[in-house]
Amino acid sequence: MIFELAWRGGATEARLHKRRPGIDDLPWGTLALASYPALHAIEARRIWSNGVFTEYASAAAFSSLTTAMLRCGAPVDLIAASADIVVDELFHVELSSRLTMELGGAAPIEFDLDHIAPITTPGARPLVRAAEIAVTTSCVGEALSVPALARSRALAEEPLVRAVLDRLLADEGPHARLGFWFLEWATEQADAPLTGDERAHLARLAEQTIEVYAPLWRDEACDSCPLPKGLGGHDDAGKRALRDAVENAIASPLARHGITLDAARVAALAS
Numbered sequence: 001m002i003f004e005l006a007w008r009g010g011a012t013e014a015r016l017h018k019r020r021p022g023i024d025d026l027p028w029g030t031l032a033l034a035s036y037p038a039l040h041a042i043e044a045r046r047i048w049s050n051g052v053f054t055e056y057a058s059a060a061a062f063s064s065l066t067t068a069m070l071r072c073g074a075p076v077d078l079i080a081a082s083a084d085i086v087v088d089e090l091f092h093v094e095l096s097s098r099l100t101m102e103l104g105g106a107a108p109i110e111f112d113l114d115h116i117a118p119i120t121t122p123g124a125r126p127l128v129r130a131a132e133i134a135v136t137t138s139c140v141g142e143a144l145s146v147p148a149l150a151r152s153r154a155l156a157e158e159p160l161v162r163a164v165l166d167r168l169l170a171d172e173g174p175h176a177r178l179g180f181w182f183l184e185w186a187t188e189q190a191d192a193p194l195t196g197d198e199r200a201h202l203a204r205l206a207e208q209t210i211e212v213y214a215p216l217w218r219d220e221a222c223d224s225c226p227l228p229k230g231l232g233g234h235d236d237a238g239k240r241a242l243r244d245a246v247e248n249a250i251a252s253p254l255a256r257h258g259i260t261l262d263a264a265r266v267a268a269l270a271s
């Protein structure tokens with residue numbers, strides 16, 4: 001099944017834009033596509049189509065995290081932040097898909113949306129299930145999206161691409177912090193805080209999740225897919241930033257929250 005978006009308009013669109021204003025102020029209609037080689041524009045469409053999908057998947061992940069935090073009695077303001085991030089991500093879907101349309105339209109992505117929500121360990125207690133999503137979605141996934149977006153922003157030349165990336169980046173910081181805020185509470189103040197075994201389980205889960213993302217910094221750039229620098233791609237410096245983030249933005253802060261990753265495995269993953 002091909003990933004496709006629907007849009008209702010009217011009252012629901014107005015509500016979203018009241019909460020997340022400014023989309024119409026971006027410089028839509030200014031992309032100078034004719035000044036790029038055709039292959040660059042095609043690669044940019046592929047990159048941004050994939051971006052739309054990852055924003056949509058992030059909305060599903062933070063929705064699941066919100067429900068999981070409600071089930072384990074997490075602090076209400078923390079849960080509200082997670083629910084609000086869902087709306088951030090849906091707004092990012094709108095921004096990225098509008099940009100994709102301006103680039104010439106989406107590249108097809110095959111995905112069964114029934115599988116969009118993250119899976120947690122069956123039978124684990126609610127606190128652990130919430131911690132699993134916090135680690136995979138926020139502490140790992142979002143921690144890696146910040147440097148990738150930042151490098152794309154540094155290379156972006158088109159005003160519209162810059163404006164969209166600025167808007168995405170402005171929101172991403174708290175997305176990567178929320179998981180750590182949850183762990184702070186789960187390891188200290190919850191009625192029955194995470195045990196040593198549970199923290200070890202979360203450490204292995206974090207390592208597995210980093211491994212899933214590793215192709216982002218390991219895959220060689222292919223000759224037939226040019227880097228559309230001005231239009232939103234990133235380069236070897238972006239890959240280095242991702243490798244650094246494995247230690248600095250994931251392993252070190254997780255260790256400060258009592259979740260200690262295997263140092264040799266982290267070093268191998270970041271290589």
Ligand SMILES: [Fe+2]
Pocket residue numbers: 055058088089092168
């Ligand atoms: Fe996002």
Ligand SMILES: [Fe+2]
Pocket residue numbers: 058089142145172175
């Ligand atoms: Fe995000």
